[in-house]
Amino acid sequence: MEFFRFSKDIPFMRHALVFNVISLITFLAAVFFLIHRGLDFGVDFRGGTVIEVEYAHAADFDRVRAAIDKLKLGEYSVQRFGNAQTALIRLPLKEGVSSAKLSEQVMAGLKADDSSATQKRVEFVGPQVGKELYQNGGLALLFVAIGIVAYLALRFEWRFAVAAIVANLHDVVIILGFFAFFQWEFSLPVLAAILAVLGYSVNESVVIADRIRENFRKMRKASVTHVIDNAITSTISRTIITHGSTQIMVTSMLIFGGETLHYFALALTIGILFGIYSSVLVMAPIVMWLGVSREDLVKSDRKREGGNAEKILP
Helix, strand or coil: CCCCCCCCCCCHHHHHHHHHHHHHHHHHHHHHHHHHCCCEECHHHHCEEEEEEECCCCCCHHHHHHHHHHHCCCCCEEEEECEEEEEEEEEECCCCCCHHHHHHHHHHHHHHHCCCCEEEEEEEECHHHHHHHHHHHHHHHHHHHHHHHHHHHHHCCHHHHHHHHHHHHHHHHHHHHHHHHHCCEECHHHHHHHHHHHHHHHHHHHHHHHHHHHHHHHCCCCCHHHHHHHHHHHCHHHHHHHHHHHHHHHHHHHHHCHHHHHHHHHHHHHHHHHHHHHHHHHHHHHHHHCCCCHHHHHHHHHHHCCCCCCCCCC
16 A cells, blocks of 8 residues: 655665764764763652552542642652542652651541542552662663564574664664653653564564565666665655554554553654654665675575575576
């Protein structure tokens, strides 16, 4: 299905150096903010107290927040949990105050505002648990990156593997840079969104890489630049339809999902937008800079088919 047709190939690779410089600048800016401002880790990573509160009616979250604000407990988050009557309150660790005492203080404030407030459960997340989540999240990102490299190296060629992992890690660092710059809360749902972006971005890279390989078979006299430009141009319609549909869904979560899904959807939005950019304007130029050729892909095909592939004349 193609809604958008282009009569001529768009010369993306003519401006490859410009795109790579822009990518490098944004990447370095993201790293700078990560180093100097750092991430604002949520209760999941820092540890703290989680209180589940149930009301006899639909919870008024503005009133809940106003009641907690009066207690002056510092940073906290309130979100809907399960149904409209239940609120989940997350409070950071407070020196000298136990989790039980903190929950009593919060419940006293909530009951003073609404007597129907009932405490269903209280959980304490220790800093050690948060540290383990942080480490496990880092390992998850590492294993996903290794899996992507191995998959692309086996399916295509090592140049595509290197280019794709650079492009995908570029997306991850950019997302983290946004969260560091704006000091948005970094929680487990955000980490899940980053892992989803990695898989989502590599899919776009695979589509473009597959079209490049196909073009090398068909366009025997074309230059590498022409082959890559044609591959990107011919997949633009698919990219617009796929990413546009996904972004509509993610935008609906961002607008209507409430506080629970806000940063999750925000991370996905940034990841989708930069995923398109990196797959087209980061991955493809790197493949070109690394010196990919038609012979490299033909040899890869012959090896995978055990030497029985049809002989292709140069």
